[in-house]
Amino acid sequence: MPELPVGYRGRAVGAEDVPAIHGLVAACERALYGRVETDQGGIAAELARPGLELEADTLLVHDREGRPAARAWVERRSAVDVHPSHRGRGLGSALLDWAEARARQSGTARLVQTVPDGDPAAVALVRSRGYGPLVRAWQLEFAMGEEPSVPEPPAGLVVRPFRPGDGPAVHRLTEDAFDEWQARRKPYGEWASLAVERPAFAPAMSPLAFAGGELIGAVLSLDLPDEAGGYVERVAVRRDHRRQGVARLLLRHAFRAFHRDGRRSCTLWTHSGTDALGVYERVGMTVRRSATTFVKDLSDGSAVPSGR
Template sequence: MCSVSTDDLEPLAVRAAAPAVLPDLPADAGLTWRPLTPGDIPAWFALCQVVDVHDDANERVAKSELADRFKGAWHDPVRDSVAGFDSDGNVRAYAWSVYRPVTEGTQAPVLFGAVHPEYRRRGLGRALLAWSEARGRQQLAAATVNLPARIRVYLDEAHTEARRLAEAAGFTPIRWYVDMRRDLGVDLPAGHVPDGLRIEPYSRDRDEDVRVTHNESFARDHWGSSPFDAESWAVDVVGGEKFRPDWSFIAVEESTGRVVGYLMSGAYDQDWEPQGFTEGWTDLVSVRREWRGRGVAGALLTAAMRAYAAGGMQYAGLDVDTDNPSGALGTYTRLGYERRQGSLLLTKEI
């Protein structure tokens, strides 16, 4: 989390420099522009599929993930999204500024968007990026808690054209991530559990304990992260179709019954065919500070690897911030994870 004192910050409503009106979108592209609705999910998903294949995306979008964009009180598709429809009702381009207000950490909209390959090089990507940035600034200007802020764009490292577009709009690369995988056909580590601790399967009745542990460990120590409230945790972490509770685990302190670490997993089967292997994916893993350096993360990861293997998966996968100060990259490497492909975060600091 950012260490800047809010006493040193101008009001976010000033820093955001939000426009009163969003910029116009191209009127000469043969498209009708309007917000996305739940009824548009099939056409929106069709666009995302074409774009993912054309761009050989590291991660492919699932239809259920698009449906989740209409859940949660912080989502406002009428104001935060726009899409270009051709005369047959096909979605040919879209943009969405996703913003979840927080009370600590960093206020940070993330911009999503895509343009059909046949509609590229007409200025649509540039116009949609400008539109979504402007909407992100409006979202920040309306924030009720004055915190450090940034507008985010995540890109695959191989997508050089998209990176040039973002950099031309003033976004700066600030963080790099690497996807890693671990062959489950190779002998797994012992997964020693430290004394005074036990590893248990995740269960819904411990969900609130896990959320609190996340907020007090990962969210407070991991760069750029902010706490989840109960609703956003339910929607974004444990409510998605791809979440696998049977592949998720908690580390429990025996003397107190307190959750001191956790690992949350997903099965993103839409990625398996294009990447050429099946995979259990570790979405989140963290350990409270006082238990770090004792092998807790390794025990959680080993438990997950065994669950993935029992589920017929060929690999265990995860991604890691290469600048993570906890030494996570080294932990993963020692457990047999190997680097695959990268992504990066570009931002405008507000």
């Protein structure tokens, strides 16, 4: 356990802590964004990451009354969240120290952490510890006063919603599409827990595109319980069908499905490594806010330059 400020105690996270952690993260999101964007399924999938050992790689901090005050986990990436009512007391620094120490202990060469650009205190903290920017991420929004129009698909292209049994094909498609940006391919079980088996997964709002009977594009959406609008979790198009309007067509289908469900906006995240920002802007989406993924070389403590 790290040395925590007076009045706080920490312990490893257990599976039973998911609701409490979700409440803590939700409080952070309300304070920062004015809305909750995380669901319990996402927290559970995060804690089930392969290689993450709950006893050694997670930390939940409580105050004197036993209320969750902060949490952290580390497994190549790290996350640190401090409840708004407990910020400014040194918890963030203590948990960041713990994450780095645990990463070094496990032989991790570099540590990655994503920080909202709208949280200047958190940005200043990671920069002061030698973290450098790796990629920039943007949350984009599509406002829907009226039902979005959906163009006719090109000849030979069929679009339909996700159905039971589509999981393995969508897994292959999305993992192939993200091979160039992610550190490793996820096995089906891990991927499914983050996507199609997540409790918030919305199959009716997740259109798939087929050409010649083969899956060539997919949009996977979530119906987040605390979110008034729709949310697109993943957009993937097979390499040989890119730049043909497939992503824009699928997004329009997803937007219309959310609108018919009573939603009047839809959001998604993208980052600078994908070069997809322009695609979403051409669909009519606008940047709502941004975040930066920072990285630190733990071998000598120096920041790793972005190069992007």
